[in-house]
Amino acid sequence: MSFTAAIIGRPNVGKSTLFNRLVGQRLALVDDLPGVTRDRREGKARLGDIEFRVIDTAGLEDVTDQSLAGRMREQTERAIDDADVVLMVIDARAGVTPMDRHFADLLRRRSVPVLLVANKSEGKGGIAGAYESFELGLGDPIAISAEHGEGLSDLFDALVPYAGEPVDAAEGALADAPSAADGEAVEDDPAKPIQLAIVGRPNVGKSTLINRLLGEDRLLTGPEAGITRDSIAIEWAWRGRPIKLIDTAGLRRKSVIEHKLEKLSVADTLRAIRFAELVVLVVDATQMLEKQDLTIARMIEDEGRSIVLAVNKWDLIENKPAALEKLRDRLQISLPQLQGLTCIPVSGATGAGLDKLMKAGLDAHAVWNRRIPTPKLNRWLAEVQERHPPPLVDGRRLRLRYMTQANTRPPTFALFSSKPGELPDSYRRYLVNLMRETFDMPGTPIRVMLRKGA
Ligand code: GDP
Ligand code: GDP
Numbered sequence: 413m414s415f416t417a418a419i420i421g422r423p424n425v426g427k428s429t430l431f432n433r434l435v436g437q438r439l440a441l442v443d444d445l446p447g448v449t450r451d452r453r454e455g456k457a458r459l460g461d462i463e464f465r466v467i468d469t470a471g472l473e474d475v476t477d478q479s480l481a482g483r484m485r486e487q488t489e490r491a492i493d494d495a496d497v498v499l500m501v502i503d504a505r506a507g508v509t510p511m512d513r514h515f516a517d518l519l520r521r522r523s524v525p526v527l528l529v530a531n532k533s534e535g536k537g538g539i540a541g542a543y544e545s546f547e548l549g550l551g552d553p554i555a556i557s558a559e560h561g562e563g564l565s566d567l568f569d570a571l572v573p574y575a576g577e578p579v580d581a582a583e584g585a586l587a588d589a590p591s592a593a594d595g596e597a598v599e600d601d602p603a604k605p606i607q608l609a610i611v612g613r614p615n616v617g618k619s620t621l622i623n624r625l626l627g628e629d630r631l632l633t634g635p636e637a638g639i640t641r642d643s644i645a646i647e648w649a650w651r652g653r654p655i656k657l658i659d660t661a662g663l664r665r666k667s668v669i670e671h672k673l674e675k676l677s678v679a680d681t682l683r684a685i686r687f688a689e690l691v692v693l694v695v696d697a698t699q700m701l702e703k704q705d706l707t708i709a710r711m712i713e714d715e716g717r718s719i720v721l722a723v724n725k726w727d728l729i730e731n732k733p734a735a736l737e738k739l740r741d742r743l744q745i746s747l748p749q750l751q752g753l754t755c756i757p758v759s760g761a762t763g764a765g766l767d768k769l770m771k772a773g774l775d776a777h778a779v780w781n782r783r784i785p786t787p788k789l790n791r792w793l794a795e796v797q798e799r800h801p802p803p804l805v806d807g808r809r810l811r812l813r814y815m816t817q818a819n820t821r822p823p824t825f826a827l828f829s830s831k832p833g834e835l836p837d838s839y840r841r842y843l844v845n846l847m848r849e850t851f852d853m854p855g856t857p858i859r860v861m862l863r864k865g866a
Pocket of ligand 2: 620762
């Protein structure tokens with residue numbers, strides 16, 4: 413069996429109901445198994461086409477109050493030890509209770525990936541609790557109804573990453589490249605075209621680049637393929653990945669009015685960026701990063717799109733290493749909010765570097781869609797605070813409690829602290845840049861929302 417999931421949560425949230433739902437008729441068999449402790453049931457679960465072992469920690473309601481907390485804790489710890497992933501169940505109707513928080517605290521200290529399951533979410537009653545559960549710092553809740561069998565496909569989607577390679581959840585993964593085995597997920601449908609915009613000042617070579625990109629690709633589809641400048645969006649594919657190129661009005665207008673001294677249309681550029689998921693910002697290597705280039709880059713950052721920089725007309729550059737170094741310096745100073753931005757030297761005229769450019773673009777897009785598991789973030793946060801503690805505020809050390817990725821596209825994190833208003837911006841930037849390094853997210857817009865949390 414591919415992996416083990418433990419169902420954890422306070423009494424009455426619906427753990428047994430979920431267990432029964434997952435295990436189905438195999439349950440009877442499980443009960444007969446010798447050696448299965450009374451307060452721990454195990455079974456073979458099936459969800460969609462994945463099979464896994466599931467551990468239920470329910471049945472503790474019978475224990476006397478006095479020993480409840482201790483036994484429950486011990487029992488939970490044991491189940492976590494055995495699990496590759498934990499399903500932390502809450503009752504979406506009841507909202508978040510102190511006991512839920514207790515379980516969440518316990519889980520955040522462990523290195524096991526956790527999926528937060530908001531049960532009893534059928535109908536409308538569950539919505540409030542699902543929102544509230546965000547404060548547990550365990551990521552987005554998966555709303556289900558174990559009793560009615562609803563939301564199980566979302567649960568399935570969340571469990572799929574664990575069905576692959578066996579997971580060593582205890583492995584310290586701080587320095588490791590993120591991998592699917594650690595609960596990492598790229599929330600992207602490879603069959604859906606990536607919305608791509610190619611933007612830049614006039615005359616940097618956008619049209620040349622686009623024509624070269626499309627002309628070189630054999631998979632080019634659509635009857636209007638040849639008339640780049642007159643279509644709104646062009647669908648093509650790069651190495652099997654469908655891509656929809658969003659045409660900017662600026663490109664089209666150019667064919668009509670053959671104007672040499674064109675002005676950058678900020679409105680058109682912004683429109684293209686807003687439609688896009690991935691933006692290739694084209695700059696002219698012979699006029700390294702002008703003010704307008706930076707303005708566009710900041711627009712892309714503001715809109716939170718994934719981005720790569722195409723340094724075009726590279727064929728005209730003689731001292732290439734020096735040019736690259738100069739570019740990196742300028743980026744470091746002028747665009748610190750996009751630290752590590754990928755720059756690919758290209759030539760629309762010769763076609764050089766285009767393959768690399770597209771690969772870098774797809775990589776940036778994948779990072780933009782990625783979700784880092786909460787336990788991994790919190791292990792990292794704890795280590796960072798140890799190495800480089802947040803500053804003192806009124807003589808007291810500010811403590812960052814926990815962190816969770818609230819969203820993707822762009823990666824957005826909620827950071828909980830007792831005094832969210834007091835965290836200096838410099839420390840926030842430090843965290844963001846360290847996060848880029850640790851989790852391999854160079855040049856991606858990253859959002860960190862500070863939240864109040866006990
Ligand atoms: P456990 O103590 O966590 O194992 O919880 P149980 O599985 O015994 O469920 C506790 C109560 O919640 C029972 O009365 C269940 O019928 C009820 N319950 C479980 N799942 C759902 C659900 O999805 N919706 C609703 N409305 N009730 C549920
Ligand atoms: P756009 O306004 O950004 O669409 O720029 P164009 O594609 O119209 O190119 C502007 C000028 O730069 C044209 O004269 C192109 O021939 C030239 N150009 C574009 N790409 C390259 C390149 O990679 N190398 C060189 N040497 N010239 C280029």
